[in-house]
Amino acid sequence: MRINCPLCGTRDRREFTYYGDAVYADRPADGAPIEAWDDYLHLRDNPAGETRDLWYHEMGCSSWIEVTRNTVTHEISATRLLTDRKAPAKKGKKT
């Protein structure tokens, strides 16, 4: 498996550390209801298909990367720096 780091180019999986679902980057707003925090911390989808998660280029440039991949085909369709993500729309709301 190879992951395309937006800075370093395509690199072997061994250079990266997996963190978890990309939802971790969508921290609820201050004062968000308890349900939003419960969702943020504990509730995860388990899709057969496209999913997004966070990887850290630990043996490389130290960037956090959002990887869009397919759990059925194992295809990685997109990667981007976490800093290039737009402000999440669902912040503070229960999805």
Next chain:
Amino acid sequence: MPSLIAKSACDGLLPLSEGGVTLSEAAPARVTSVAPFAGQEKATDAALKTMGLGWPKPGQSFTKDEAQILWTGRGQAFLISASPAELDGVAALSDQSDGWARIRLEGAGAEAVLARLVPLDLRTAAFPTGSVARTGLNHMMMVLHRAGAETFDIMVFRSMTASAVHELHHAMKALAARAAAL
């Protein structure tokens, strides 16, 4: 105050030579981590240009006489063998001089040695002179800079020096043995 004995990172370990490939320690040099403050990349680039260098893009380096700047990660580069005084106020600067071992691998077989330890395509077509990569030297984090067609400069954390020399020497010996057996 007792007088302390200054030792370089590779003291007693290098130089080594096997099968026409040499491994040696780079001359001691000032190393400064440069991380431009928010919105100050252009100012950092301008300040570096007055030194004959520039702000490197990912995978890039600049060299001017002794002075070098190597890209080392997102928003970070290492300035080597130069004073960072020009960058005061535009970038976060931290001295790294004694934190890293700087090792030069040189010779016709240098690429083949690294091929055993580095998960990258290091042929000149893919990794030409001047290129820099952050990657692994086996299990160690490394800054790899191609200084010439058959010359690579390797930086690893100083605490990893003995392991890095051991791994590189092992690969050098294996290649030399194979060549001798043919």
